[in-house]
Amino acid sequence: MSLINDKLNLLRSQLLTGAHAGGALLVIYPPEEELSFRAGYEEVIQELKAQGVQIAVLDFRTLVFDSLKERNLLERAFKLDAEGSPDARRSLASLVQREAVAKIQQAAKGNPNVILLCKHTAALFPWISYSALLEAIEGKITNTLVIPFPGTENGPALHFLGVKDGYNYRAARI
Template identity: 25%
Template sequence: MSVIMDIADAFERQVRLPWKRNISPAERVWLVVYEPEIERRLRAQLGEFQHRAIKSGHAWVDLDLADVFGEWMAEHEYADAFFAEPELLSGSALEDFDEFVTARLTAALTSEGVDDDTVVAVLGAGALFPFTRASRVIESAESAVRGRLVVFFPGHHSGSNYRLLDARDGWNYRAIPITGGREAL
């Protein structure tokens, strides 16, 4: 069986469990953790995850953040200056990016049709690096989670510590990890 199908099986086991309604927003977040090099294969099989969620009685909404930095730059009034002098792209400018991504995620979490039985699946978390931290975006938007927020997370976890792309120190988070039957290192 392929790694993707192992992860899909683990996702299905999680999505089939009864969903508790009286849990904190952080506990409504699931991180599907996988090796970064299988990102394209996982994306090609995303329909498998959607099918399993729907088969388990849950609606599915997905949000792809892969292009979010380019979208933000295209709208930014100082985009030309950032291209001319990339070192200007720091501090408050990147705080604006955090807000942009958080607003995009919050809009998906609160969109029409999303309810307590909906999976909102986020792809493209790796594209946030190095401009912002996935942890910052997730924590900023978690209060808007109604059903479950499922973040496809290319990286590793150990215990409750998550590392996106192994690029930075990890962050300790109470999300439910979903792996392909093996603990990521």
């Protein structure tokens, strides 16, 4: 719990003081601390709002289902996933990656000063690579982007919920 508090305090400090303007911040925390992290992160969000900081909260909790439902693919995706179709998994991962990038770009559009705070990033497991997401938005937004990252660090490599996510991150790590 102390590790989570330390990370959230550092995040809070950087966002309130403007010490980290622009770019991405990965807040890396142990996956088993997900509930503690969520509670503390919500407090940070409420404090930023109370302080008048311009923020946009991007909730990824239902992104996968909403994207499939919008395309009338939800039932088909369930069926193909149950069959273990590797093509379906690749297609779904590609869809989720594109939709997450689009959600971030849409929130940033027209307001480069708003801090983009992602929520429920674990809900995108195993369909997303955050290193690929950061690469896709690099140079396209100037906002500060905060990504909670339930995972572990192993040198330059990060593991998102136990799966290697990449190592070429264009983000500061907290």
